[in-house]
Amino acid sequence: MKEKLLKKFAELFGNTEGTKVYFSPGRVNLIGEHTDYNGGHVFPCALTIGTYGIARKRADRKIHFYSMNLDRFGVVEASLDELANQEAYGWANYPLGVVWAFHEKGYTLDTGFDMVIWGNIPNGSGLSSSASLEVLTGVILCGLYHITDLSMVDIALIGQYSENNFNGCNCGIMDQFAVAMGKKDNAIFLDTSTLHYEYAPVKLKNARIVIVNSKVKHSLVDSAYNDRRQECTDALAALKTAADIETLGDLTVEEFEKHQHVLKDPVLVKRAKHAVAENQRTIEAVAALKADDITRFGELMNQSHISLRDDYEVSCEEIDILVDLAWKTPGVIGSRITGGGFGGCTVSIVENDAVDHFISSIGASYKEKVGHEAEFYTVDIGEGAGEID
Ligand code: ADP
Numbered sequence: 055m056k057e058k059l060l061k062k063f064a065e066l067f068g069n070t071e072g073t074k075v076y077f078s079p080g081r082v083n084l085i086g087e088h089t090d091y092n093g094g095h096v097f098p099c100a101l102t103i104g105t106y107g108i109a110r111k112r113a114d115r116k117i118h119f120y121s122m123n124l125d126r127f128g129v130v131e132a133s134l135d136e137l138a139n140q141e142a143y144g145w146a147n148y149p150l151g152v153v154w155a156f157h158e159k160g161y162t163l164d165t166g167f168d169m170v171i172w173g174n175i176p177n178g179s180g181l182s183s184s185a186s187l188e189v190l191t192g193v194i195l196c197g198l199y200h201i202t203d204l205s206m207v208d209i210a211l212i213g214q215y216s217e218n219n220f221n222g223c224n225c226g227i228m229d230q231f232a233v234a235m236g237k238k239d240n241a242i243f244l245d246t247s248t249l250h251y252e253y254a255p256v257k258l259k260n261a262r263i264v265i266v267n268s269k270v271k272h273s274l275v276d277s278a279y280n281d282r283r284q285e286c287t288d289a290l291a292a293l294k295t296a297a298d299i300e301t302l303g304d305l306t307v308e309e310f311e312k313h314q315h316v317l318k319d320p321v322l323v324k325r326a327k328h329a330v331a332e333n334q335r336t337i338e339a340v341a342a343l344k345a346d347d348i349t350r351f352g353e354l355m356n357q358s359h360i361s362l363r364d365d366y367e368v369s370c371e372e373i374d375i376l377v378d379l380a381w382k383t384p385g386v387i388g389s390r391i392t393g394g395g396f397g398g399c400t401v402s403i404v405e406n407d408a409v410d411h412f413i414s415s416i417g418a419s420y421k422e423k424v425g426h427e428a429e430f431y432t433v434d435i436g437e438g439a440g441e442i443d
């Protein structure tokens with residue numbers, strides 16, 4: 055990949071002297087969905103697919119962005135003198151937002167830069183290509199401008215800040231954290247209320263992680279995401295009148311059941327129930343993994359799906375078809391929706407010798423039921439973002 059990037063960079067910007075090359079992964083969340091903005095736990099891991107970037111400082115104040123995935127945008131030109139989101143910039147608003155966020159946090163760049171990227175994460179499918187691109191930009195800026203006092207967690211937080219405030223997506227911290235802090239063969243058990251984290255080796259013995267992209271994205275996704283956040287905020291405000299809590303993640307399922315009568319709206323009961331139970335499931339799932347109990351881990355993934363489908367109501371027909379098919383397929387240890395919802399991907403744990411059948415049989419049934427092909431990725435857990443040789 056590096057050669058392709060170098061070639062493109064030279065073609066666009068003359069030569070490759072003084073360039074640096076970086077990689078930033080995508081991520082998949084194994085369990086703990088819609089808990090990251092509720093002060094709960096999440097359990098994501100970085101993938102070996104991701105976004106590659108090559109960059110070099112310029113002498114003037116221009117910033118150039120080029121994506122080899124989106125040639126039609128050509129070279130997008132922005133300037134350090136006008137760091138504002140512009141529709142015409144398209145995808146480049148993600149990296150530009152990170153430059154803006156660096157400035158907001160006091161890391162002012164003196165000159166601009168040229169940057170070329172290429173990625174192999176399906177975009178808009180819940181594997182966090184946006185966070186990958188933001189964290190990629192963060193590590194590039196630290197590398198090019200010799201910024202040494204920002205940790206990888208700081209870079210994750212800056213990425214989230216830019217996605218929230220420059221790109222208008224109210225995402226939690228999970229995605230950028232996983233992308234920045236990933237570790238080969240490990241998932242990250244992260245408490246999103248304290249940012250305390252722990253690596254847990256994902257020892258699946260004779261099984262693999264298989265991601266299936268439904269290739270649907272319902273337009274509901276952004277508005278519903280913001281609705282869910284509001285519902286959780288409302289539920290928390292009401293529950294605070296009964297319990298001494300800061301977040302929904304502070305409640306156990308038993309405590310929630312004791313206090314849930316303060317929620318007058320049955321919809322809020324369902325939303326809060328998911329946030330509380332999913333957090334507890336995540337804690338239990340990590341304990342199961344540590345105890346080598348993959349079967350229990352899989353059961354908890356299945357329960358997570360049911361809760362997201364019935365209580366949080368963020369699944370959709372196509373995703374439920376994929377998960378139902380997976381549940382009926384031999385050798386599947388667990389399967390659930392992953393990511394924000396309303397389309398995107400499922401994540402499954404599948405025994406090695408069942409993977410080929412999983413892909414062929416679910417592929418055929420999905421096409422027959424939905425009318426288009428799903429995409430399958432048998433993935434490995436990789437490192438977080440950084441410079442590559
Ligand atoms: P997700 O993060 O789930 O993949 P988002 O909608 O949050 O979905 O982010 C996808 C967007 O990120 C794309 O529409 C594009 O603007 C940007 N993006 C991600 N990867 C690339 C890439 N390789 N080249 C250009 N833009 C990209």
Ligand code: MG
Pocket residue numbers: 182183184185
């Ligand atoms: Mg995203």
